[in-house]
Amino acid sequence: MGDALQRKGLHGVGLSEILAAADTPKGGLYHHFPGGKTELAVAAIEQQVAELCALLDKLLPTASDPVAALELWTARAQQLLAASGFQRGCPLATVALESEVDDIAIRKALADGFAAIRERLAQAFQASGKIANAAGLAALIVAAYEGALLQARVAGSVAPMELVSATLFPLLRTQLQGNAHD
Template sequence: MTTPPATRERLIGAMIHALQHQGLHGAGLSAILAAAGAPKGVMYHHFPGGKAELAVAAIDTTIGLLCERLDACLQREASVAAALRLWIQRAQKGLQASGFDMGCPLAAVALESTAADVALRRALADGFARLRERIATALQADGSTEARARSLAALIVAAYEGGLLQARVASDMAPMKLAIEAVLALLDDEHQNRETS
């Protein structure tokens, strides 16, 4: 028998769900508290900074989950391109299954944040850097130079996030699939060139 998630985790989960569906400013605190089954006082016990601090925790948790899923794909697949394809297909399936309603919580916060949202932007910047680093490390292990691995990792994360945004607003996976396949074709070509040279 599994134990139910603790209040802190329920609050973070409710915030992630709200960010995916309503965005940062559309996510009402009352609805988040109701979804988490938590009174306001308990939320401020865990997150004294209120909604903004909870959003930072949601960003950190989302990045952690994305990295875990990416690591699992990298362990499962023989090539980095195949692992990335599998990792990205999971996001595509989630978006399609939601009827193109569920966006990326990272993109939602990034688009709505302002220069005054220092902690939020720092969490996002650190999170995107972690994803890029994870991908770059895998590409280096596959034979790419450090500089090439870093530039490809930045391109992959940009295509992933930008593709999700375009697919969501179009209610069509084609923009994301086209962008991702173009990037992954580069990886396949480079891998084959290294093997034949």
């Protein structure tokens, strides 16, 4: 369901499409997900968050610095977006943009997901020992990433992501280097 959420959003993907992709009869859906499409969407969001966090967990410790890990992360996102013909954005953002006030469980899963991603990034900056406001910086990075990804999807070009990366990453490196001398 993650791919369908990325391409069409929660309200754009039909239950029949979900069941066909899972090769599951309708009764199987309600057996495993008594809450129906909403419960299934929450499970899909949680799985996407787990995959994103696992990727960050893999990239952050192996990169020479947090900025290098972010460069790998955004390069991967650009490749996936371009390979999908600019149809697959962030599954969290796609659902978040169309969620409504009454989508309480979905909004909580999304909020928890964004918080988990920000926390991974903040931990990496804290571990570097060179960033004073790691949580704020992590929030800025996630906002810049999501905004650039959205603009790239709409434009049908990775240029907005490249521009944000080319601007943000040198600033982060300067911050890391400047604080290293303090």
